[in-house]
Amino acid sequence: MAGLARFTISEVEKPKISAGILVVDDDADQRSDLAEMVGSLGFQVATATGGAEALQKLASFPARVILTDLVMPGLDGVALLKELTSRGDRTPTIVLTAFGSIDQAISFVHDLKAFWFLEKPVQPAILQTLLERAIQQSYLVEETERLSRQLSYQGVLGDLVGSSPPMQEIFSLIRQVAPTTASVLITGESGTGKELVARAIHDLSPRNGRPFVAVNCAALPESLMESELFGHEKGAFTGAVERRAGCFEQAQNGTLLLDEIAEMPLGTQAKLLRVIEESKVRRLGGTADIPINVRVLAATNRAPDIAIQKRMLREDLYYRLNVFHITLPPLRERKTDIPSIGAALIRDLNRKHGCRVTHLNAEVVQWFDGLSWHGNVRELRNLIERAVIMAGEGEIQMRHIPAAPAPHLETPQSPNADDKTLLIRPGVRMSDVEEAYIRLVLRHTNNNRRRAAEILGLSLRTLHTRLRAYEASIRRAAASQSRAE
Secondary structure (H helix, E strand, C coil), X not given: CHHHHHCCHHHHHHHHHHCEXXXXXXXXXXXXXXXXXXXXCCCEEEEECCHHHHHHHHCCCCEEEEEEECCCCCCCHHHHHHHHHHHCCCCCEEEEECCCCHHHHHHHHHHCCCCEEEECCCCHXXXXXXXXXXXXXXXXXXXXXXXXXXXXXXXXXXCEECCCHHXXXXXXXXXXXXXXXXCEEEECCCCCCHHHHHHHHHHCCCCCCCCEEEEEHHHCCHHHHHHHHHEECCCCCCCCCCCEECHHHHCCXXXXXXXXXXXXXXXXXXXXXXXXXXXXXXXXXXXXXXXXXXXXXXXXXXXXXXXXXXXXXCHHHHHHXXXXXXECCCHHHCHHHHHHHHHHHHHHHHHHHCCEEEEECHHHHHHHHCCCCCCHHHHHHHHHHHHHHXXXXXXXXXXXXXXXXXXXXXXXXXXXXXXXXXCCCCCCCHHHHHHHHHHHHHHHCCCCHHHHHHHHCCCHHHXXXXXXXXXXXXXXXXXXXXXXX
């Protein structure tokens, strides 16, 4: 809050004398007159003869506002605004327009997010007012971004939550790599939040106004993989009844996340490597290459070196993607984050289910601290979602927690407990004990239901029936809560 206390509107107006204004006009006389007028108002001024030169000047001249003509040869005012938008440049832009093109200028303010338009000939008093307001907006945007960065140091970055040292290190890496164009390889166990890291990189990058496209390589049949990535022309194969843009085209000027990259067929990996290196893609059945400008992020829950040894990941593709590497820690290595993650999940799940749950009570937090969390944050979310539905409002207590997900493992009361131990507190219903034991056996067999049924002394059909009943009870509880609301 100290930063906010120091930041006032009057201070925004003080730096006027040092604020730089870039004047862009192809007409030499008008450019000179406008630059002289801007200078007389007390601003630093630089000039450019068109959009292309303006982009070059911005690399060295710290403009607070851009004052640009609309109609110019080459890269005109429209193209300049579009290019600034694609780069994520938020410098306020005032569009100069001649009589008769005001409607068009207003559309640019709306569609291309220009700050405002100014009709020629320019009146000094009006120009001064607009420049001062644009500079004020520039400083406000800068301060908002500074405060957002400050918040990220305090345990929240996008949808990622955690104040533990491992997560603060992750936040630091994200902030470092986000403004660049480097490819990033994100690794970590299932459920640790790899896609959330990718989204945070995109949101903090200059591409944040552009598409973010995520494709799960493990979920796509091999026969459809290339069509999904590269697109196809009508008639390219049986069932291709119309042209379709692939993920690369859909992510143009934005970010593409290739999730579970090690599950992609090696042949497709080779084609992917070529697309990334050449920045061109050709649809299946097409004859022309399509230029692309896409930042590629990749994620996998496999150790890359082992995936390469097992010929699941091409070594050359790995080196191309692994320009920057982020490895997410499992939840069991940052259990101090569980209360803050739980609070964030409760807020989200309250909105989803219309509940009014407030928090996890101390006993639940202590119990969570004793779990192994093989499913990481995804497992925590699933567990809390059920508890939110069961509680409906107020605090989440132990009676709202199903005994299913390896309950009471590694607690202080049982220091020698392992993954084959089930600790049951008095007062738990027999049906919950049965469900807990069935799920524990499933975990022990790595979800091999046939083997679990043999251990439990049940038929496979009976096991399936009981598992369906457990899921149905969750849905009934959600429906009951919804009707109550």
